[in-house]
Amino acid sequence: MKRESMEFDVVIVGAGPSGLATAIRLAQQAEQSGSELSICIVEKGSEVGAHILSGGVMESAALSELIPDWQEKGAPLNQPVTEDATYLLRSESASIKLPDLITPKTMHNKGNYIVSLGNLCRWLAEQAEGMGIEIFPGFAAADVFYNDDGSVGGIITGDMGVAADGSEKDSYMPGMLLKAKYTVFAEGCRGHLGKTLIEKFTLDKNATAQHYAIGFKEIWQVDPAVHQPGLVVHTAGWPLTEASGGSYLYHAENNQIYVGLIVDLNYDNPYLSPFDEFQRMKHHPLFAQYLNGGERVAYGARAITKGGFNSLPQMAFPGGCLVGCNAGTLNFSKIKGIHTAIKSGKMAAEVIFNQINQATNTDFCTEFNQAYQQSDLRNELFKGRNFGPALHKFGNLLGGAFNTLEQNIFNGNLFVTLKDTDADFKKLKSAAQCQPINYEKPDNKLSFDKLSSVYLANTSHDEDQPCHLQLKDPEIPVKVNLPSYAEPAQRYCPAGVYEIVEGDDKQPQFQINAANCVHCKTCDIKDPAQNIRWVVPEGASGPNYPNM
Structure with a gap:
């Protein structure tokens, strides 16, 4: 069956905040100049927002730059932050509340909002479609087309419609070629x-190794008597005695609490299970x-690109660019990436518009x-360039003290630049x-197993399709990873994939339960x-998050 093709001025891969911001800013400029642009967004989730997961505290300034009248248009930013608290968890039962004076000012959240990023993306998609932008959910961008x-x-x-053995089913439909003058890749972390x-x-080539964390999130419906709308809590310390990272607890609207744990993927103990660390954390x-x-009404997990300034690749290349977490624009000193994703998308749109309209004599990559x-x-x-490296090099206490000094006294402009040059997967002992x-x-009251958690992620895959978790060498898990590292994939995966x-021959076998996958990308990052x-996988597969 012949592959169909369509041509656009701009194709955007991913309907997250950076991709949607790119599309909206392009459409705004076209409208202001009286020109026309054909713009389309492809989104691998079953709907916009289905694969979106974020802790959920957002700075609104970037949104105000993009859509100044977002409040009048009903953007779902309904719960302002009313109180900030940062704790050091000393043990499974003890904690110390840190005074604001010794907390980095980047961690202060007054003036921000507790949001569902999935719902914000759904609202942004409505704005985009109202401007004539075409959005195609359920279509996964599988390959890059090169001129x-x-x-x-x-x-x-x-x-679509390919069987697990690679044969074509009755429902087979070849993917489409979407040609574009410029292609924007807004796939999220580790696209x-x-x-x-x-x-x-x-x-x-000019960046240090990229760094990642795995972030967990659960949404809880709680008793109104204990709910404090707008309260934002962050912690460091326990349970992460063998890893760096921290937890969060946000009191959102409608008597809901967002709770989660971020575990840096540079940990060295192969027996560590980030999922189980998160589950035991909730007993504190x-x-x-x-x-x-x-x-508990929702569960999800997603890798986070957290290398920041030092690890940021060049974002532009001939014919396109990376934006948002696909490039790594998250500001880890604030633990926030929504506003920086919007900023990167807006910036990309302005450069692309200039190039399409030949408003500059500079080539695309140089102008970008x-x-x-x-x-x-x-x-x-x-x-924020030193924030992550300081914690990696010096630990929570000394690293935290360094970050407080740099952010509160030197406003992030200390004369030294710390770097972490080793890739996360190389750290495993x-x-x-x-x-x-x-x-x-x-x-089953505060802590749960992986399979019941995956159920809440509403993840769905056609069992009869090629496995989207590909092994370069199928013998490595049992012959190398099992004797050397006790095969850590059993533990770093948050979904029991x-x-x-034990095989029929009583020998160990590596089994991949691809249908469980929540598309977090941790395996692609941490496998030693x-x-x-x-x-x-096939379009529309994966989690179906309602309001993460």
């Missing part, structure tokens, strides 16, 4: 096309006082780089060097052999 000169010329969506583009164009009195008696160098985005990321960690069984099972390659 004869090597520049990016668009994308090819994934084939599989973004990853290939970084490699092809060596976009990271600081969390249990709000969650006891409540109902100049725009970034002169931007508020670059200035903000520069000021052998199992023989580490002690197994004993995690208690879940009580990977198991070591870099043997797992995450590619897009």
Whole structure:
């Protein structure tokens, strides 16, 4: 069956905040100039917002720059932050509230909003469609299309109706070729096309190794008597005695609490299970006082690109660019990436519009780089450049003290730049060097198992399709990772995708339960052999988050 093609001025991959901001700003400029632009967005989720997960505290200034009348138009920013609190958890029951004076000012959240990013993206999509932008949910961008000169010329969506053995089912439909003058990749953290583009164009040649965390989130419906609308709590310390990271608890609207844990993926003990660390965290009195008696209504997990300024690749290449978390624009000193994603998308749209309308004699990559160098985005990321490396090098206490000094006294402009040059997967020690960690069984009141959690993520995959978790060498998990690292995929995956099972010959086998996958990308990042390659499954597969 012949592959159909369509041509657009701009194709955008991903309907997250950066992709939608790009589309909206392009349409605004076209309207203001009286010109026409054909713009389309492809989104691999079943609907806009289905794959969106964010802790959920947002600075609104970037949205105000993009859509100044967002309040009148009903943007779902309904719960302002009313109170900030930061705690050091000393043990499973003890905690110390840190005074504002010794907390980095970037962690202060007065004036921000507790939001559902999924619902915000749904609202942004409505604004975009009202401007004539075409959005195609349920279509996964599977491959990059290159022009004869090597520049990016668009994308090819994934084939539909392919069986697990690679044969064509009755429902087979080949993917479409979407050609574009410019293609914007807004796939989110560790986008599989973004990853290939970084490699092809060596976009990271002047950057340090990118760094990641896995972020968990649950939404709880709680007793109104314990709900404090607008309260924002962050913690460091326990339960992460063998990893860096921290937790959050946000009192959102409608008697709901967003609770989660961020675990940096540079941890070294292969027995560590980020999922189980999160589950035991909720038993701490600081969390249990709000969650006891409540109902867990949603669960999800997603990798976070947190290398920041030092790890940011060049974002532009011939024919397109990376924006948002696909590039790594999250400001980890604030633990916020929504506003920086919007900023990056807006910046990309302005450069692309100039190029399409030949408003400049500068080539695309040069103009994009100049725009970034002169931007508020670059200035903000520069000021937070030391935050992650300080915690990695010095730990929570000394690293936290360094960050408080740099942010509160030097406004992020300390004369030194700290760098963490080792990739996260290289940090893992052998199992023989580490002690197994004993995690208690879940009580099904505050803590739960992986499978019941995946159920709440509403994840869905056609069982009869090619596995989207590809092994470069299928023998490595059992022959290398199992004896060397006790096969850590069993533990770093938050959805029970990977198991070591006993085969018919009584020998261990590596089993992939791809239908469980919540598309977090942790396996693509943390596998010590870099043997797992995450590619897009059939469109509309994966989690279906209602309001994450």
